[in-house]
Amino acid sequence: MLNIADVLHRWCRAARPFALATVVDVSGSAPLPIGTSVAVDEEGNAVGSISGGCVEGAVYELCHQVLRDRGAAQRAWFGYSDDDAFAVGLTCGGELDVLIQRIDPTEQPHLTAAFAEVAGGRPAAVAQIVDGPDHLLGATMSVLGDDRVAHGTMDSGPVYRAVTDQTRALMRMGRTGRAAAGGGDDCREPLSVLVHVRAARPRMLIFGAVDFAAALSQAGAFLGFRVTVCDARPVFATTARFPHADEVIADWPHRYLEHTEVDERTAICVLTHDAKFDIPLLRVALATPAAYIGAMGSRRTHHERLHLLMQAGLTEDQLARLRSPIGLDLGARTPQETAVSITAEIIAHTNLGTGLPLSSTSGPIHRPAVRERAVMK
Incomplete structure (x- = not known):
């Protein structure tokens, strides 16, 4: 999502709800890395790209559906054979796993803060639960460049603290990546977290x-x-x-x-x-x-x-x-x-x-x- 942080910052400042579609996993020769996002607001304005092919059209429609229904986050999988992959922008049989969720800036002010840091050229990271129980899917929290933590919609507790630690670690390395959480006494269901990172230039x-x-x-x-x-x-x-x-x-x-x-x-x-x-x-x-x-x-x-x-x-x-x-x-x-x-x-x-x-x-x-x-x- 931080690939379009400048536009999302403007939308958040204007309190404009939007649907966010994020690549959370790739395989084959998918053209863009995990963490890349497309966003669509309630007026139909779109920003970003995740494939460059007709997958964009399908994702655009899913974003509209999430905005219209005001429902929970949902996953979509796009996979194509080598024969028809080129037509949809997923060359050589690439596959995309996409998470689509509705974002209301008034409910997630921490995202406004994170987007503001990135738009201003400062480092920031956003952790997003991309696999796990339905009620946690899409939950987020942010870490800013001065090590401040914005709690967001992610539950507090041991798992939250562990996610915070890993987010800080990935931010120090300047890497967007996946991490596993839960699966223990504190949270019996395993979670997968995607940490979006925008760090200072190497x-x-x-x-x-x-x-x-x-x-x-x-x-x-x-x-x-x-x-x-x-x-x-x-x-x-x-x-x-x-x-x-x-x-x-x-x-x-x-x-x-x-x-x-x-x-x-x-x-x-x-x-x-x-x-x-x-x-x-x-x-x-x-x-x-x-x-x-x-x-x-x-x-x-x-x-x-x-x-x-x-x-x-x-x-x-x-x-x-x-x-x-x-x-x-x-x-x-x-x-x-x-x-x-x-x-x-x-x-x-x-x-x-x-x-x-x-x-x-x-x-x-x-x-x-x-x-x-x-x-x-």
């Missing part, structure tokens, strides 16, 4: 103010990263040379990295290609929780770098995290081609992709989004 930290860094900063910005370029030489570390970076820092790379924010979504790209910068920087980088750490250089440079890092006390497990030489084998030569090679490896690493040509692989093209599934007790 960071890309580029070290080395070189031409390759200029191209990579542009590619990183295009992919939605908050890009920082850092170099110890002030004459090279200038905003004029890196107009696509969010910030340009003149400082020793390892010193800057020691004092900046790094989380499980951060990509660290070491392009300095100089041992006096690389070794102290990588010692710090490989001790962080960064999702991706890559370093530029030849294979000979890589082997020498590994030797120096081992002498510096790094373990084999730490060194195994290092992507070097950086990037996928695309035959890249120019800075722009190299930037594509590096970002392609980051995408493949993040999404557990193979990096192989799709023509040489089998199975679904679109994989489910990488997400945390946790059992909450």
